[in-house]
Amino acid sequence: MATAAVQTVERENYLNSNYGIKSWLLTTDHKRIAMLYLISITVMFWIGGFFAMMIRLELLTPAGDLVSSDTYNKLFTMHGIVMVFFFLIPSVPAVLGNFLIPLMVGAKDLAFPRVNLLSWYLYIIGATTALVSMVSGGVDTGWTFYTPFSTTYSNTHVIGAAIGIFIAGFSSILTGLNFIVTIHRMRAPGMTWRRLPLFCWSNYAAALIMMLGTPVIAITLLLVALERAFHIGVFNPSLGGDPLLFQHLFWFYSHPAVYIMILPGMGVMSEIVTCFSRKRVFGYEFVALASIAIAVLGFLVWAHHMFVAGISVYAALVFSLLSYFVAIPSAVKIFNWTATLYKGSIRYETPMLYAFGFIGLFTVGGLTGVFLASLGLDVHVTDTYFVVAHFHYVMVGGMVMAYLAGLHFWWPKITGRMYPEAWAKLSALLVFVGFNTTFFPQFILGYLGSPRRYHAYPPEFQVWNVLSTAGASILAVGYVLPMIYFLWSLRYGEPAGPNPYNAVGLEWMTPSPPPTHNFDETPVVTWEAYDYEHQPQEEVTVGH
Amino acid sequence: MWKNFPFFPEQASAMAWQVDGLYFLLVAVSAFFTLLIFALVLYFAVKYRRSVHPHPAQIEGSLPLELTWTLIPLGICMVFFAWGSLIYFQEARPPKDAMEVYAVAKQWMWKFEYENGQRDINELHVPVGRDIRMVMSSQDVIHSFFVPAFRVKADVLPGRYTETWFRPTKVGTYHLFCAEYCGTNHSAMIGQVIVMAPEEYQAWMNSGGGGGPTGSLAANGERLFGQLGCATCHGLETQGRGPNLAGLYGKPVLMADGRTVTADENYIRESILNPGVKIVAGFKPIMPTFQGQVSEEGLMALEAYIKSLSRPQAEGAADHRPPAPDESSTK
Numbered sequence: 053m054a055t056a057a058v059q060t061v062e063r064e065n066y067l068n069s070n071y072g073i074k075s076w077l078l079t080t081d082h083k084r085i086a087m088l089y090l091i092s093i094t095v096m097f098w099i100g101g102f103f104a105m106m107i108r109l110e111l112l113t114p115a116g117d118l119v120s121s122d123t124y125n126k127l128f129t130m131h132g133i134v135m136v137f138f139f140l141i142p143s144v145p146a147v148l149g150n151f152l153i154p155l156m157v158g159a160k161d162l163a164f165p166r167v168n169l170l171s172w173y174l175y176i177i178g179a180t181t182a183l184v185s186m187v188s189g190g191v192d193t194g195w196t197f198y199t200p201f202s203t204t205y206s207n208t209h210v211i212g213a214a215i216g217i218f219i220a221g222f223s224s225i226l227t228g229l230n231f232i233v234t235i236h237r238m239r240a241p242g243m244t245w246r247r248l249p250l251f252c253w254s255n256y257a258a259a260l261i262m263m264l265g266t267p268v269i270a271i272t273l274l275l276v277a278l279e280r281a282f283h284i285g286v287f288n289p290s291l292g293g294d295p296l297l298f299q300h301l302f303w304f305y306s307h308p309a310v311y312i313m314i315l316p317g318m319g320v321m322s323e324i325v326t327c328f329s330r331k332r333v334f335g336y337e338f339v340a341l342a343s344i345a346i347a348v349l350g351f352l353v354w355a356h357h358m359f360v361a362g363i364s365v366y367a368a369l370v371f372s373l374l375s376y377f378v379a380i381p382s383a384v385k386i387f388n389w390t391a392t393l394y395k396g397s398i399r400y401e402t403p404m405l406y407a408f409g410f411i412g413l414f415t416v417g418g419l420t421g422v423f424l425a426s427l428g429l430d431v432h433v434t435d436t437y438f439v440v441a442h443f444h445y446v447m448v449g450g451m452v453m454a455y456l457a458g459l460h461f462w463w464p465k466i467t468g469r470m471y472p473e474a475w476a477k478l479s480a481l482l483v484f485v486g487f488n489t490t491f492f493p494q495f496i497l498g499y500l501g502s503p504r505r506y507h508a509y510p511p512e513f514q515v516w517n518v519l520s521t522a523g524a525s526i527l528a529v530g531y532v533l534p535m536i537y538f539l540w541s542l543r544y545g546e547p548a549g550p551n552p553y554n555a556v557g558l559e560w561m562t563p564s565p566p567p568t569h570n571f572d573e574t575p576v577v578t579w580e581a582y583d584y585e586h587q588p589q590e591e592v593t594v595g596h
Numbered sequence: 597m598w599k600n601f602p603f604f605p606e607q608a609s610a611m612a613w614q615v616d617g618l619y620f621l622l623v624a625v626s627a628f629f630t631l632l633i634f635a636l637v638l639y640f641a642v643k644y645r646r647s648v649h650p651h652p653a654q655i656e657g658s659l660p661l662e663l664t665w666t667l668i669p670l671g672i673c674m675v676f677f678a679w680g681s682l683i684y685f686q687e688a689r690p691p692k693d694a695m696e697v698y699a700v701a702k703q704w705m706w707k708f709e710y711e712n713g714q715r716d717i718n719e720l721h722v723p724v725g726r727d728i729r730m731v732m733s734s735q736d737v738i739h740s741f742f743v744p745a746f747r748v749k750a751d752v753l754p755g756r757y758t759e760t761w762f763r764p765t766k767v768g769t770y771h772l773f774c775a776e777y778c779g780t781n782h783s784a785m786i787g788q789v790i791v792m793a794p795e796e797y798q799a800w801m802n803s804g805g806g807g808g809p810t811g812s813l814a815a816n817g818e819r820l821f822g823q824l825g826c827a828t829c830h831g832l833e834t835q836g837r838g839p840n841l842a843g844l845y846g847k848p849v850l851m852a853d854g855r856t857v858t859a860d861e862n863y864i865r866e867s868i869l870n871p872g873v874k875i876v877a878g879f880k881p882i883m884p885t886f887q888g889q890v891s892e893e894g895l896m897a898l899e900a901y902i903k904s905l906s907r908p909q910a911e912g913a914a915d916h917r918p919p920a921p922d923e924s925s926t927k
Contacts, residue, residue, distance in 0.1 A: 121780050194777045200754060201737040205703070205779060289755025295738055296753070329644070335657035360740065361751045362758045365688045369681055376673040380666060387665040388657075390633060393640035395653040400641070408637060415633050419626040426622065426676050428683025432615050432747040435740060435775040499619065501605045501744020503775045506783035510771065515600050585654040 065468070065565040080165035081568055086151035087466075088172050089142060094535075096138040096179060103131035105528065108490075108521040116508035124507040125192040126208065132195025137217050138179050140447055141309065143455045144316035145262075146175070146227055149255045151466060153231055155559035155566060156249045158240025158575045163233035164226075171226035178220030185212025194505060196306070199287035199298040203279040211280055214273040221270045224312075228262030231255055240558070242577035249557055249581050250333060253340040254319030257347040261308045261315075265351070269305035272298065299361060303354035311350040313447055314414075315343055317454030318385055321407055324461050325389045326582040327555040328404035329396025333582050335388045342381035342388075349378040359430045368427055375425035382418050386411060401553070402476035406457030409484045413449025417442060420495065438498025441491045449487055456483070456534060463538065464552045468564040469545030475537045482530030489523025556583055608770055608791065609746035610763040611687060616747075618679050625672060687748065690761035694727035698813070698896040701732065701739035701752040704781035706772065709896060712801060713812045718787035720772060722764055723797035729761040731861060731899070735892050740776035743789050751776055757861045764791040817901025820894055824886065838883065839876045845906040850877040861899055868898065 066083045076084060106127050110118040119127065150168065154161050162168050185191060191213040193202040202210050235256050239248070275286050276298070285291030287298040326333050333339055355363055355371040389411060398404070420442040424430050433439065456479075464470055493516035502513045509517070551560040556579075562571050607613055643649070697720065698709040708716040722728050732741055732752040741760060742749040745768075750760035774785035792800060811819075821827055829838030839849075845864070848856045852875040857863055866873055868890065871883035890898065 116783065121783065125777075125780065125782070192779070196777075198738060198777070201777070201779060205737050289753075295755070330646075330652045332654055332656065334655060335662050338657065338662050359684075360749045361738075362753055362756070365685060368684065372681060372684075373677055376670075376677050379673060380670055383669045384662065384666055386633060388662075390636050390640070391655075391657075391661065393637060393644065395649070395655065396640065396644045397646050397649050397652040398641050398644050399646045408641070411637055412630075412634060415630050416626075419629060422626070422673065422676060423619070423622050425673075426618060426680030428615055428680040428687065429618050429622065430680070431684065431687060431749050432619075432744070434749065435742070496603055499604065500602055501742070501771065501773065503742060503773045503783075505777040508783045512602055584652065 063563060064567060065563065066568045067467075067565050069568045078169075080161070080169050082150050082154050082162045082165065082168055083466075083566065083568075085168050085172050086147050089146040089150060089175070092172075092176060092179065093139050093142050093147065096134050097531075099183070100131050100134035100139055101528070101531065103127045103134065105524065107131060108524040110507065111509070111517045112521050114509050114511045114514050114517075121507045122192060123190075125194075125505070126186075126190035128505055129191050129194050130186050133182060133191065133213060133217065135447075136195055136309070136313075137220055138175075138182065140313045140451055141224060142175060142227075143313075143451065144320060144458060145231070145255055145258055145312070146171075146223075148320065148455075148458045148462060149231060149251075149316055150227070152462065152559055153234055153252055153255060154238070155465075155562065155570055156252055156557060157235060157238060157243055158558045158571065158577065159234060159238040160569050160571070162230045163238055164230050167226050168230055171223040171230070174223035174226070175220050178216045178218070178223060180216075181219060182213050182216030185209035185216065188212075196302060197273070197276055197298075198302075199276065199279070199293075199295045200289070203276055203286075204288050204290075211277045214277050218270050218273050218277075221266045224262045225266045228259035228266075231259040232263065235259075240575050240577055243558075244577075246336070247577055247579070247581050248340075249319075250322035250336070250339055250343075251316075251319035254315045254322070254343040257343040258312045258315040260347050261312050261350065265305040265308040265312070268301060269309075272301040272305070275301075296358070296361060296363070299358050300355065303357045304351075307354040307357065308347075308350040310443070310446065311346050313451050314454075315346060317410070317451045317458075318343065320454045320458035320461070321385075321389060321410055323555075323557065324403045324407045324457055325392050326584070327461070327553055328401060328407070329393050329398045330584045331392055331396045331582070332580070332584065333388065334391035334394070335384075336581065339385055339388050342384045345381040346378060349374065349381070353378050356425060356430070357434075359427055360434055372425055372427045372430075376422070379418060379422055379425065382414075386415055386418070402471070402473060402480055403457045403461035403553075405477060405480040406453050406460065406483075409480060409487075410450060410453040410457060412484075413445055413453060413487065417445030417449055420445065432501075433498050435504055436498035437494040437502045437504055440504050441494035441498060444491045444494075449491070453483070453487075456480075459534070459538075461553070462559070463541070464548030465559060465564045465566070467542055467545070468548055469541045470548050470552060471534075471541045471545060472537050475533060479530050479533040479537075482526055482533065484530075486523050486526030486528070486530050490520050490527050491523070493517075493519045493523075557581075605744040605747075606766070606768070606770065607745070608764055608766040608768060609743075609748070610765055611683070612745065612747045612765075614683050614686075618676070618683065621679075622676060687760065690729040690759060691727045694729035694761055695722075696729050696731055696900075697722070698893075698900070699730055699732040699741065699752065700735060700892045700896070701741070701774070701785075702735040703737065703779050704774070704785035706741075706774075706785070706787050707893070709813055709893065710801070711813055711900065713816060714801060718772075720787065720789045721797065721800055722789065722791055723794045724764050724767050724791050725794070727761060727763045729759060731757055731759055731896070733757050733892050733895075737778050738776050739774045739778050739785065742773040742775035743770055744773070745770040746789070749775055757865060759861075764789075767791050767793055813897050813900040814904035815901075817897035817899070817904075820890070820897055821901055824889070826898075829883070837879070839879060841902050842905045845903045847906075851875060852877045852879070864899055864902055865895060868895065 066081055110124055189209050191210055192208045193206050193210055235252055278284050279286050285293040287293040287295050322333050353375045356375045359368050497513055497516045502509055548564050550563045558575050700707040706718050708720050734752045734754040739752040741752055746762040748760050748762050750758050768791055770789045772787040772789050830841050844859045847859055849859050850856055869887045872881050875881050
């Protein structure tokens, strides 16, 4: 590669332009803030993962023998809170989105760099508040905080956890704001909406949900804290409140939040599938519009979490119908990625292996969502392990796979170093096998009627639980590996060069790691996204 | 060996095979699409690998294909939507002549009361082949009544009644789970549904197996009706300050503000605990609240009594046993 020689001279980039803790904690560089997020959410991932391992170990035997009931209840609550609010929601947007969106649109930074730093601090304050309430005794309401249990009956640190999520919510809102303004206002000359990488489209869609949905969960959790502290009657019927009101408000955010978690992952997929099959994405407009359709329809399906909660049958009918509709754009995306492979020129490097895994697992996760949208069937499987398996297939099988795919894909860009390919392929395989072994048995458990959030369970369910715990151990190894070799690669990895995968996209036209101002010259875009045909690598390198 | 690897719960209700039928079809369709995607991905990945296919063909997309994979899944989804909704509507509409069992859920136990006044804790006895309608309320947090073998589940809420129904088709003992997380001993809030042959069920009823009947539920309600002074205004003879309750249950009632409300269990409950919310046309809002004065069990007895006033021969009031000390009035 022509530019590889540049690497040998220590070129100034965002990592070495400044040293010292202050230069990191006061940075307004979107790339450094992305790294701050990467470190923070990785810590949260391992904390949440530790809770998950404890849960799986407890469930190895039917009796509740490893930890007490109260401890178990706190474990699954804290696993959910940490993973949903402090890992999954920020994962792709706050790390990869933060790093890549300005690069992809050809901008020097996000629109509001200081607000970007503020959103990281809000995240840290929120996460710390939540962790302090966990360390000082824990929370046992489930991550769903259902009332009146959370407002009146729980004796744990509900307010602390709620305030932590409340604060972190503002971090999410500000990140969304930054993405929307950046994508609207800061695209390089020639970067039209139809030339925008699909990663930007899907993060844009997720940002819409962050801005419109997050205020609702913030208000709802505030009301929970107020009812708990001052006994104002909002949700508790004995104070004159309505417990279902809470569920409506909670899911009005928390169902769209599922799309905050999955949409950016879908964006990663579009980048990787095209790069490793050297093709345009099949049906660009449909993939882009599907993201927006998911964001819009995602706001109209919240009550499908409440089919057995005592809502009217007609409301249930409408929400069931709309839930089927929201399944369609996801299916369209899967079909388009598959079609992108057709007549491609396919390489099986690690990001692509993770992407294959995503397609498989997200397909299963999406299709089992159709089971849950079906009213008569949902009555039987809701609140069982079927639901647990379903959302892990989407959130872990989908989003974590996409996050790891993206992290591998852009790791050379972020750090300037290659990870060891053989180990990385092994990790992709272990994650895929471990994941299926962990969660597929839970579909069967769910249909058998094993309720979720059970500390002890009837003995006939044991065999599937043992299998699930065994799978979780494999999965854990699959997650530990990248942690080790990514760190290893920082020092010992091969220098990557600006574009190790020969990908198109503006982020690949600047050195790795990128300079603080991203581009030495503002790029001018004259080609479509994923134009692997007309833009051989040499012609599009800018600035060198 | 396969006994250790259970795949499906027992089918012990009239609804179970319907739910399972939908499930099997969904599994088949899902398996088809999953295998289709897997096969296509694998086939393309191998056939068009870089070493044998170095020059990709650029394809923009195809409107006919996009429409195909939008409309076909949508069509299939609508079939599932219709089928799932049909089952749900059946589940939501209990047959008129169903036998009623009242359930009170609390952290962390189930209390059941039968029409004859029999009581059970964590065990629900029902005769095979009868439609059973559960009328449920919670004393504290949200719980959920879940019997996997019947494929029924319904949340049990504080402050209102929810209902579900089933028709057991097989004698046996089945799991009863609380399916909505409710605190420390959530996983111990379990019980059994014991489905009995009709004659055994009758014998069990007569033996007072559950906990000693104190007269039928409606008779208890009638006694409570007197004790709380309800009869002063709602007496069957007096045409006075409160509406006459005979024949009320299940009928539409005209409100002072012009609305019409069906007098179901939740309406009756609200009228006792929060009488100012819905005022019947032609009456003054003078009724005091009974919030905090009647237990959940007491409310259920009152409901049973008021319902009995709507049956042809007012049978509830007919069951006159010697009045026993009433434990369900105030707690």
